Amino acid sequence: MDGIAKSPTHTQWTARSLDHEQTITPAGWKYRSIKLGPIRLPWYASPESQLLLVAFVCFLCPGMFNAINGLGGAGQIDNDAEASAASNSALYATFAVVGFFAGTVVNALGIRIALSFGGLGYCVYISSYLYYNHVHKDGYVIFAGALLGCCAGILWSAQGAIMMSYPTEKVKGRYISWFWIIFNLGAVIGSLGALGINFHEVDSNVPVTDGTYIAILVLTFIGACLSWTLVDAKHIIRSDGSRIILMKHPTWRSEIVGLWETLRTDVYVILLFPMFFASNWFYTYQFNGVNLPRFNVRTRALNSALYWLAQMFGALIFGFALDFPNVRRTNRAKIAWLVMFILTFAVWGGGYVFQMQYTRDHAPREYDWTDNGFIGPMFLYITYGFYDAAWQTCVYWFMGAITNNSRKLANFAGFYKGIQSAGAAIIWSLDRRRTPYMNLFASCWVLLAGSLIIALPVMLLKIKDTVPVEEDLKFTDEIIEDVMGQRMVHNPSRRSRFE
Template structure:
């Protein structure tokens, strides 16, 4: 076979069907990145394998967004009131919405490693601003740190989405999603256990956490930022069958910005998933501030948070592995996942409606302690909300990953997802800050979730296939290169076996 520098896969061989599909016979390269290590009978994944990079991105998200989530789900970001946290989250998600929409271009131009390194630094700065506010009421620092966090989180989450959707083989995408979401939410569990341990005796009317909570979270998020420097760029990643991630070598900013438009032009049906993107973080405001923060004392909120993230881990494992069942066609799994999510939407949020009728924003009676009569029902409801969140996120990611295996296109999909998701979050955080009735926020969440599933149904029926041909994935990159680079940079052929 003729040797040459291929502009899409980063390989020096012409691409074959085996280069991007399970079962190829391409050899694993040599070098320290591909060295296999055994501990007894167990063979560990080599450093440049999708599995190893999945573990790295999972633990960075465990330490950075995981700690942020633990503080968020506690309600009020651990402060005595939710004034500063509402402003902070609104600013964060507004910035994230803008940055994430273009994050796919940044990832493809700069590489996974640099974008994750930048994306992880904002979390410790944000937590330091909240800690500072608890002592000095310096709202200006909170606003700055919130906007910075939105910029950082936009590229971090888009890079994470590109990794978990494009690195695994088609038959492993659900499992990758399950393992990522489980490890990531373990960060929420650990963070909530830290809160629980430091606030276990705090059942007073005050709602703030201890100083030690903020210090612990600062150390953990800073550790995550340091860990991010151990990533490898996509060009080094080789799957177990020798295949590589489909991407374009040495892209330009022009090609990447054009790629955003071309993604919409070549895959306009992705617009039918936009309402699901918009809904995917919309309900967090209700979960964190209007449910957990309003109705429970500090130590019970910490317990609720722990159970919420544990339920997320269970939901991710169940849905992730179910979506990869090899004895069921992928088209059938897609439709079954849609039916399951539609049923859960009405079962869980229907139960939530019954509880929401019992209180309003103006309710003055004390909230629940874990020793209070009647606490068990709301506790299980909050766990159900956590399970539902994980099921929703894993399903949406799996839907996107089932549409294509092209790493460049999936980076754009991930950017669209986080951008639109964050726009929804910014809007609802602002509505909550303006004092919208709890029932109005609840009904908006429920209606949006159910309506977005109906709008997405055509994609499940007509666009998700049992497998995506390699030629179809490469065609997108080929057409884009024709618009921005001379023909001799993209001249290649796909060999048939």
């Protein structure tokens, strides 16, 4: 237990009495807060500051990826959308494999290396479309997608572990909300940039310009560099003086055992796997089955900006609602499930009415924002974005409510992104084969509704009002017992290997 309360440089304890609580933090610039007028900013090595930095890394890397893919066909015209579908199929196929072991990689390599490596994959991916704009050969595009799958699996596992394990139980929802708002702001700005560059382009039969790809390429590279400003998890101290629960300097053997222990001790997480699978399934339909065939290039950019802006509002509303202090956490989990079930039928019911108006082979003329009748489809696309943020926020919150152990949550995040990506790889492949839009739409609706029903026992039985520290530490002890044949607490002389 002393490994949680102790600082990395000084012996540091949280002194408590009946009348007051005082936290003594270590010396050094990382633990020095800055006061700006009436506002006191958190210290650099605080969960708040680190989450903000991670959010901006994702703002510049996955955020820009979402901006370019939100245009439909990654900014290419409908006839060339197959290159995007092939690239994303490769991307999510490798992501699905890497995602299962990404938590192990992150725990072994550390947050900074993991995020930086992940960010570089986004740079290569964007550069491939700049290449494709001139050469129109998809070899490099497919390679870039496969490489990004490896990189993104590691980046998102690191991000998920930080977002779910750094905050205390009372504020996990708002941490997820803050992250999702900043992350999606990247996609909004990227989409607005594409809109500005293509503002006067009303022809549907042209791709986005080179300038769009170059600008986004530069931003993704900056995001990869920003990763190196983070501090290691062992240096993070919360405002109450508590530390992040983690095992330091793990061996590869202990990490692989930890992956197995996560499934063995928390077998009920399998009930969340269908929700993981469905969580990126609908993007392909929304981007390539709605935005690409029904809107011209500048209107697609506007729709994309509004889609990601709606995600910011969805994350804000759901993140703070999930932390509402006057309702027990067990009840909040049940209410969140019910709201998502209702939203699933409301939003996708509207989508069914719109999809009845066209097919892949017979679609009316593309909408421009000056056309009559544009408002309805635009509003539908906005609700799709809102729904996505609600879904992702709830899934992260559900996982974070199960445990506070950063190692277990890194594995949860790895499972989440791996299974999510397996689903995405399948539906991108279906799109490449020109599966009818109505079939893709129906698969989205059925998966979302069905996965909620399968996950219901987790909401009813496994989410508690609080998770005792002893329960999280027990998981770490069991891993060490399996690796070394004895418990850490029974052999203090060996603890330095893991701390």
